[in-house]
Structure formats: C-alpha cells, structure tokens
Amino acid sequence: MIGCVEQAITTRAVPAGVLTLGTDNDSQFTSADFHRHLSARGVKHRRGGYSDPESQAFIESWFGQFKKRCAWRAEW
Numbered sequence: 001m002i003g004c005v006e007q008a009i010t011t012r013a014v015p016a017g018v019l020t021l022g023t024d025n026d027s028q029f030t031s032a033d034f035h036r037h038l039s040a041r042g043v044k045h046r047r048g049g050y051s052d053p054e055s056q057a058f059i060e061s062w063f064g065q066f067k068k069r070c071a072w073r074a075e076w
Helices: 002-011 032-040 053-069
Strands: 020-023 044-047
Touching (some): 002 032, 020 053
Parallel strands (some): 020 044
C-alpha cells in the first residue's frame, strides 16, 4: 500500500500537507511503517470508525471500482 500512495503522490505532484487519505482499519493501514511513511510525505490519515457505515461504504466502493477497472482485467 505504501507503494500505491507513493506513486499517487509523485505522479500527481501532490504537495505536502494537502492530501488526507481516508482508509478503513485493516492492518496495513494501522501499521507503524504506513504511518511513518504518510507522516514523512506530509499526508494526513483519517481512519473510518468500526461502526461508521458511511466511511466503510466509501472504501468498499473504491475497491469495487478498482476491481472492475484494474484487477479483473489483469492476470496476476
């Protein structure tokens, strides 16, 4: 996930302090390495609550679009 964030930041030339990344509470988003990387790049992190369906819906929708547009079209 760190690679995805890094690619998005560099490809779109996002300046530090502008981006807020919203995620769910999966282990990759709560890891110390992930938080260190975001902090070093000036990215704020907002995690959705465990019982916050609106936060979860956004993330699930994003993953659904990712699968439709990228994952299901590729062979891994």
